[in-house]
Amino acid sequence: MNKTTIHEAYVNYKSEVTRYLSQIVKHPQDAEDLAQDCFIRLMNVSADISEERLLYYLKTIARNLAMDTFRRQTRTVKRDSKLEMPTYHCDTSKLEIDEGVNDLVSHIPNTEHRKILELRVIHGYSIKETAQLVNRSEGMIKSSVFHAVNRIRAKVIS
Numbered sequence: 415m416n417k418t419t420i421h422e423a424y425v426n427y428k429s430e431v432t433r434y435l436s437q438i439v440k441h442p443q444d445a446e447d448l449a450q451d452c453f454i455r456l457m458n459v460s461a462d463i464s465e466e467r468l469l470y471y472l473k474t475i476a477r478n479l480a481m482d483t484f485r486r487q488t489r490t491v492k493r494d495s496k497l498e499m500p501t502y503h504c505d506t507s508k509l510e511i512d513e514g515v516n517d518l519v520s521h522i523p524n525t526e527h528r529k530i531l532e533l534r535v536i537h538g539y540s541i542k543e544t545a546q547l548v549n550r551s552e553g554m555i556k557s558s559v560f561h562a563v564n565r566i567r568a569k570v571i572s
Contacts, residue, residue, distance in 0.1 A: 415459055423468055424453050431472050438480045448479045455479075521569040522562045530555055531562040 431452055436445035452475045463471050515536060522528045526548070533544045534555065545552045 427469055431476050435476050451479050452476050518566050521566050527558045527562045530558040534559050
């Protein structure tokens with residue numbers, strides 16, 4: 415696209431794109447920044463876009479930029495929440511560690527999965543020993559541990 419077309423698009427559609435973005439992101443300053451990014455992306459487009467499709471094209475860019483912003487914020491929140499996980503030091507009493515472990519295990523609603531996870535991970539039994547203790551197959555033990563750990567991850571991370 416040439417500079418004249420981009421300048422005309424900026425003059426004609428900047429307020430509409432900014433209004434569209436402010437409805438999505440709910441912050442006027444963020445909407446302004448994203449609108450600027452839309453027009454920067456438009457400058458990098460090598461294909462010619464017809465005048466009647468230009469606003470639609472800009473709104474598509476705007477929506478994608480807003481979604482990227484939301485994804486980035488979500489990843490930051492998840493990363494920050496992982497940083498707030500408790501860390502245990504050598505002076506931490508066994509009771510405190512057990513409370514933390516019990517809190518994690520409490521996220522598993524299925525009592526059989528909970529029992530298998532406790533035997534396997536907390537008490538250190540092998541897959542074969544755990545299978546014999548609960549009278550289940552080794553494959554079922556592996557599956558139960560897998561689903562229990564995923565349940566805990568989902569609850570703790572989100």
